[in-house]
Amino acid sequence: MKLSHHFTAFGLILSPLASAITVAEITGNKYLSPLSRSAFTNLTGLVTAKGPNGIWIRSTQPDDDERTSESIYVFSRSVGANLAAGDIVMLDGNVTEFRSSSAYLFLTEITDPRNVQVVSKGNPVNPVVLGARTSGIIGDRDVNPPTEQYSGLDNGDVFGVPNNVSRISQVNPQLEPIMYGMDFFESLSGELVAIQGVTALGRPANRFGDQWVYGNWTVTGKNSRGGLTVTDRDSNPETIIVGSPLDGTRNPNTTKLGDSLTDIIGIVQYNFGFYSILPLTAPSVISSQSPGLPPPSGIKSKGRCNHLSIATYNIENFTPGNDRIPLVADHIATYLGAPSVVFLQEVQDNSGATNDGTVDANLTLSDLTQALEERTGTPYLFVDVDPVNNADGGEPGGNIRNAYLYNPNEVRLYKPNPGSSIDANAVLPGPSLRFNPGRIDAPPVFASSRKPLVAQWETLDGKGNFFTVNVHWTSKGGSSSLQGDPRPPVNGGIEQRNAQANVTGSFIAQILAQDRNAAVIAAGDFNEFTFVEPLERFVQISGLQDLDIVSDLPEVERYTYTFGSSQQQLDHMYVSPSVAKYVGKKDFEHVHVNTWAAEEDVASDHDPTVASLNVCKG
DSSP: OOOOOOSEEEOSSOEEEEESOOHHHHHOSBSSOTTTTEEEEEEEEEEEEEETTEEEEEESSOOSOTTSOSEEEEEOSSTTTTOOTTOEEEEEEEEEEEESSTTSOOEEEEEEEEEEEEEESOOOOOOEETTSEEOSSSOSEEOOOOSSBSOGGGTTOTTOSSOOOEEHHHHOOBOOTTTBHHHHHHTTTTOEEEEOSEEEOSSOSSTTOOEEEEOSSOOSSBOTTSOBBOBTTBOOTTOEEEOOOTTSOOOOSOOOTTOEEOOEEEEEEEETTEEEEEESSOOOEEEOOSSSSOOOOSOOOOSBTTBEEEEEEEEEEEOTTOTTHHHHHHIIIIISOSOSEEEEEEEOOTTTTOOSSOOOOHHHHHHHHHHHHHHHSOOOEEEEOOOOTTOSOSSTTTOOEEEEEEOTTTEEESSOBOOOTTOBOOEETTTEESSBSEEOOOTTTTTTSOOOEEEEEEETTSSBEEEEEEEEOOOOTTOOOTTSSEESOOOTTHHHHHHHHHHHHHHHHHHHHHOTTOEEEEEEEOSSOTTSHHHHHHHHHHOOEEHHHHTTOOGGGOOSEEETTEEEOOEEEEEOHHHHTTOOTTSEEEOOTTTSSOGGGOSOSBOOEEEEEOOBOO
C-alpha cells in the first residue's frame, strides 16, 4: 500500500480561526471533524512519526474521552524536513477531510501547516499497546478492538439486505469504540500503536506486501490454523491491514495463514478503504504453522452406491498447458482421494483468455484427465457443455464453464443426451432430464454468469441413481469495502444471486416433487455465505440440506477461501434428505490445500471439498 495525495477533499473554504485548540477538539467524537474547513492557530503536539508526505502528532493534553483520537496526520511534504520523532511542536493550519473515492471514508487531517515552531526536543515517544488498557498516553481507555460488529449503521448485520441504505459521511454517527470495530479504529486515527503477538491472516493482500493481521487481543471465529473465519453476523472487525513501512523497508512477501510475525509499531491510518497500520519498519516472520499442508482426506470411494466420493473444486481460470496442471491433478488424486465425481468450476476454453471465438474446452479437460490417469491409473472422463462465446462472464475470451470429471469404473451418465449452449434443461417425468447433461438457463437471470450444469448418473451395478447440479453463481464484483462509506456494505451481485437461487432451487424442487427420495447433490462456487439471503432462499426453495450442518463441522472450520481479513466459505455442497440421512461426521471435509499454502504451492484461490455419500435407490 502506497500513500498518495490528493484527490478529493473538504477544506477549500475556510471558517474563522480557532485559537489554541487541542487535537481532540479537531478530531471530535464523530467521523467528521466539527472544525472541518476551519483554520486554527497554536495547536501543540508531539511528533510520533514521519512519512514521505507528512508527520503525525499526538496531543500533549489528552482527554479521557474514548471517542476522540488524540493524534492526527499533518499533510505536507516539507513540514517534517527539520523535525524528528520526540519533538513537541506548535503550529497553525487548516482542518481538511480527504478521501480518494466516494466509496471510502474521509480522513481528518491538517493541511497547509504554517508557523511551525519546535517547543522542545528529545521527548519520549511511546506507542499505545493494542489489546490492553492505557492511561496517561492518550487518556484512560480500553484499547481492545470489538470482535463482531463493524458499524452501528449496519443494523447488526454487515451482510444485511438491503445494502447501502445509509452512508457514514452523511449520517456522521457518534463513535462507539467499545461496540463497533470501525468506530474503534477511527477513535485511534493517526495514533502510534503497538501490536504484540502478531498473527498473519493469509498470504500478502497485494504486490506491495500489505498483510492482514490480528494481535494479542480477544478474537472470535478463530480456526485451527490460527485464521479467523467469517460466521453469521461476525466478519472479524478486530483485524487490521499492515501497510507500507514508513522507513522504506518492505514487508515480507512469503507470509502464510497462521504465521507469527515480530511485534509491529506504527501509525493507524485509513487508506484505500481500510484501516491500516503503517509500521515504522517492516516486520518479519518468526515462525509458521506445521505441517505446511493438511494431510490427504481420509474419504475414499469404495465404488459402490452406498459409498461414492463426490468433490467440488473451483480451479481458477484453468487453461490447457498451464503450469498448475500437476498441482490440481495431485490435489484431486492425492488430497481428495481420486473421487468418483468431481464438480469443476472455472474451466476455460482451449485458447484460454485469448478472445478468438474458441469455446470448446476438450484440450483443457484432456490435459487434466491425462495428468490424473498418470497419478491414479484411472482413465477419468469429462463432460461439459460449451457456453455461447463470451456470454458466461469471467475473463474475456476465456469462456469459463462448469464441468464434471468422473471415474468410468464407478459411475456413468444415465441415458446420456447432452444439450447445447442454447438448450435450457428441464425436469421430465420419471424424474429425468430433458438434456443429460444440460444447463439451467432463465434469461436474464444467468446473463454474464455460468449456467448450472445438471446431470443424471447411475452406478455401474445399477443400484444407484442420482442427480448433480454444478453451480457457479455470479460473482461479488462491485462490492464495497467492509470498512467503506456505504452501510451495510454493497454486496455486489446479490440481486442476481437471489434470482439464481430461485431458479436453481426451483429446478431441484421439481425433481424432489416427483420423487421425494431422489438423490440430489448440488455443489460448487455459490459466491455467497450460507447465512446471507441467496443461500437461505436456495435451501428453503430446493429442500436440500447443507453438508456443513449435516456433518456437524465446526463453524470456524467452514472455509474454502481467503479474502481480506478472513477465511470464508463460498463453496458449498447440499444434498437431498435421502442422502443427508446417511452422512456422518467423518463423511465431509474442506481440504485446505490452497488457503494454507505458500504462494509457490497455490493451485487455485479456492479450496476443494469432498464428501462420502450414499446414492443407493430406495
